[in-house]
Amino acid sequence: MSIAETGEFGLIARIVARLETGAASVLGPGDDAAIVAAPDGRVVASTDVLVEGRHFRRDWASAADIGHRAAAANLADIAAMGATPTALLVALCVPTSLEADWAEELAGGISAEAGLVGAGVVGGDMSSSPTLTIAVTALGDLEGREPVLRSGAQPGDVVALAGRTGHAAAGYTVLSRGFRTPKLLVEAYRRPEVPYAAGPEAARLGATSMIDVSDGLLQDLGHIATAAVVGIDIDRAAFDVPGQMRDAASALGVDPYVWLLAGGDDHALAATFPPRVPLPPGWRAVGSVHEGTGVTVDRRPWQGGTGWDHFR
Numbered sequence: 001m002s003i004a005e006t007g008e009f010g011l012i013a014r015i016v017a018r019l020e021t022g023a024a025s026v027l028g029p030g031d032d033a034a035i036v037a038a039p040d041g042r043v044v045a046s047t048d049v050l051v052e053g054r055h056f057r058r059d060w061a062s063a064a065d066i067g068h069r070a071a072a073a074n075l076a077d078i079a080a081m082g083a084t085p086t087a088l089l090v091a092l093c094v095p096t097s098l099e100a101d102w103a104e105e106l107a108g109g110i111s112a113e114a115g116l117v118g119a120g121v122v123g124g125d126m127s128s129s130p131t132l133t134i135a136v137t138a139l140g141d142l143e144g145r146e147p148v149l150r151s152g153a154q155p156g157d158v159v160a161l162a163g164r165t166g167h168a169a170a171g172y173t174v175l176s177r178g179f180r181t182p183k184l185l186v187e188a189y190r191r192p193e194v195p196y197a198a199g200p201e202a203a204r205l206g207a208t209s210m211i212d213v214s215d216g217l218l219q220d221l222g223h224i225a226t227a228a229v230v231g232i233d234i235d236r237a238a239f240d241v242p243g244q245m246r247d248a249a250s251a252l253g254v255d256p257y258v259w260l261l262a263g264g265d266d267h268a269l270a271a272t273f274p275p276r277v278p279l280p281p282g283w284r285a286v287g288s289v290h291e292g293t294g295v296t297v298d299r300r301p302w303q304g305g306t307g308w309d310h311f312r
Contacts, residue, residue, distance in 0.1 A: 001099070001100050001101075002096065002097055002098065002099060002100065003094055003095075003096050003097070003098050003099070003100050003103065003128075004096035004097065005100075006100040008126060010100075011100055011103060011104075011126065012029075012126060014100060014103075014104050015103065015104055015107040016029045016030070018104055018107045018108045018111060019107060019111045019120065019121040020111050020114070020115055020120045020121070021087075021120035021121065021122055022086060022087055022114065022115075022118060022119045022120025022121075022122070023086075023118055023120075024036050024037045024038075024086035024087055024119070024120070024139075024141070025037075025087060025120050025122045027122075028120070028122045028123070029121075029122065029123050029124075033123065034087070034089070034122035034123040036086060036087045036122060036139055037086075038086075038141060039141060039143070040141050040142045040143055040144055042142055043139055043140070043141070044078055044081050044083040044139065044140035044141070044142060044147065045137065045138070045139055045140075046074050046077035046078055046137070046138050046140075047074065047135065047136065047137040047138070048070075048073045048074050048077070048135070048136055049133060049134070049135040049136075050066070050069070050070050050073070050133070050134045050135075050136075051131060051132075051133050052131060052132035052133070053131070056069065058102075058132075060175050060189075060190070061189075061190040061191075062105065062109075062190075063102045063103070063105035063106040063109065064105050064106070064108055064109035064112070065109060065190040065191045066106060066109065066134070067105070067106040067107065067108065067109020067110040067111075067112070067113065068109045068110070068112065068113040068191045068192070069190070069191065069192060069265075070090075070106075070109075070110055070134045070136050071088060071109070071110045071113035071114050071136060071138075072113055072191075072192045072194050072267055073136070073214060073267065074088065074136045074137065074138035075088075075113065075114065075117055075119065075138055075194065075196060076192075076194045076196070076212040076214065076267040076269070077138065077212050077214075078138050078139075078140035078199075079117075079140075079194070079195075079196045079197075079198070079199030079200065079212070079269060080148070080199055080210050080211055080212040080269055081140065081142075081147045081148060081149075081199070081210070082142065082145055082146075082147055082148040082199055082200055082202065082203025082204075082207070082210065083140035083141055083142045083143070083145075083147065083199070083200065083203075084117065084118075084140055084141050084142075084143055084200055085114070085117045085118075085119040085138055085139070085140045085196070086118075086119050086139050086140055086141050087114075087119055087120055087121070087122045087138070087139045088110065088114050088119060088120070088121045088122070088136055088137065088138050088139070089121075089122065089123050089124050089136070089137040089139075090107075090110060090121055090123075090124035090134070090135070090136050090137075091124050091125040091126070091127075091134075091135040091136075092106075092124065092125070092126050092127075092133075092134055092135075093126075093127045093128070093129035093131070093132065093133040093134075093135075094126070094127075094128065094129060094132055095128070095129065095130055095131075095132060096128050098132065106134070107121070110136070116196065117196045119138075143200070145200070145203045145204065146203070147203075148199075148202065148203050148207050148208075148209060148210040148271070149209060149227070150209050150210075150211055150223055150224045150227040150228065151209065151224075151227040151228050152207075152208040152209040152228060152272070153208050153209040153224050153225070153227075153228035153230050153232070153272040153289050154208055154228070154230070154272070154274070154289060155230055155289055155290050155291045156274075156275050156288075156289065156290075157208055157209075157272035157273060157274060157275065157288070157289040158272065158273050158274075158275055158277075158279070158285050158287075158288060158289075159221070159232060159234065159270065159271075159272055159285070159286055159287035159288055159289060160270070160271055160272070160273055160279050160283040160284060160285050160286060161213075161217070161268055161269070161270050161271075161283065161284055161286045162195040162198035162202070162268060162269045162270075162271070162282050162283045162284075163193070163194065163195040163198070163213075163266060163267065163268030163269060164188070164193070164266050164268060165213060165217050165239075165259075165260050165261070165263060165266050165268050166239075166245060166256065166259035166260035166261075166263045166266070167184070167185055167188035167189075167242075167245070167259075167263075167266055168185075168188045168189045168192060168263060168264065168265035168266045169189075169216075169258075169259040169262070169263020169264060169265065169266075170185040170188070170189075170245050170248055170249070170254075170256070170259045170263065171185035171186045171187070171188045171189025171190070172189050172263075172265070173248075173252060173254060173259070174186055174189075174248055174252070175189065177252060182244040182245075182247070182248055184242070184244050184245075185244060185245060185248060188266065189265065192265060192266055192267045193266075194267040194268075195268065195269055195282060197282075198269050198280065198282050198283065199269055201280045201281075201282075202269070202271050202273075202280060202283065205273075205277060205278075205280050206273060206274060206277045207271040207272065207273055208271075208272045208273065208274060209224050209227075209228060209271060209272045210269060210270065210271040210272075211223060211224055211269070211270050211271075212267055212268075212269060213264065213266065213267065213268040213269065213270050214264050214265065214267055215264040215307040216261070216262040216263055216264045216305070216307020217234070217260070217261050217262070217263075217268070217270060217307075218234065218261050218262055218295050218297070218302055218307060219262065219264075219307025220270060220307065221234070221270055221287075221295050222294065222295050224270075224272065225293060225294055225295055226293075228289075229293070230289050230290065230291065230292065230293075231289070231290045231291065231292030231293050231294055231295070231296070232287060232288070232289055232290075232294075232295045232296070233287050233288055233290060233295070233296045233297070233298070233299055234261065234286055234287040234295065234296070234297045234298075235285075235286060235287050235288075235298065236257060236261075236297050236298050238284065238285065238286040238287070239257065239260045239261070239286070241256045241257070241260070245259065255304065257304075258304045258305065261297065261302065261304070262302075262304055262305045262307050263307075264307055270286075271283070272289055
């Protein structure tokens with residue numbers, strides 16, 4: 001049954017039945033607006049949009065996978081502020097020929113990813129559109145902590161990473177060349193594994209800056225360097241190339257470090273910590289902060305691309 005046959009309100013009813021609203025929801029879908037508890041008195045908010053053909057392809061990933069990706073892109077931003085995600089709002093623009101089952105499966109993926117952090121989907125909007133577009137807004141709670149800003153990095157800080165980089169970019173390259181293996185890389189592109197808990201933990205233990213690595217490690221660390229007016233140097237030796245990634249890179253004629261240092265969509269968290277602060281579990285040192293500007297690799301300018309740019 002297509003969405004044209006289901007109708008707007010029939011589709012909404014089917015989608016709402018798939019959603020979990022989460023513990024912070026005081027009032028979920030069904031009224032003019034949702035109500036979400038904000039015990040801290042401050043609300044952390046982030047929004048992101050995914051457009052078919054630009055951010056995802058339905059022949060490369062299932063509806064549930066795309067739902068997980070859409071939610072993860074926003075939930076990771078909340079974690080990168082040192083906050084705990086509490087709720088999502090989702091706007092869906094769909095062609096009327098789209099199968100209602102696909103939209104329902106998408107909603108299930110969004111709800112399942114939110115459930116990993118105890119958040120829920122509390123509302124949204126829907127419209128017809130010739131281009132399938134998913135817009136998600138995430139809300140979060142600082143739980144009494146100060147937010148971790150990009151501008152806090154200081155010379156002498158250690159640059160650390162939680163989560164993996166390069167896997168999703170490698171999976172994208174594999175898929176774009178018409179292959180479906182290695183499974184490790186393809187699945188990383190389809191459904192990221194985000195270290196959500198690492199964000200609030202880093203905030204508790206004194207991280208001076210933090211960012212979600214969505215566009216590429218070097219590019220996103222460049223945002224920290226610019227905001228804090230510092231230089232950042234990355235140690236290439238801190239990155240091991242997994243066997244399946246090395247094999248894929250060799251077969252496709254790609255330098256695997258381009259994936260590791262400039263690939264996005266894994267949604268790792270990068271942060272800076274004072275040098276005497278022990279790194280929390282799950283974090284590993286990958287570089288250092290110094291006086292200066294920009295981002296270097298082994299103290300030299302990086303010759304490859306630095307990351308994703310929507311308009312480049």
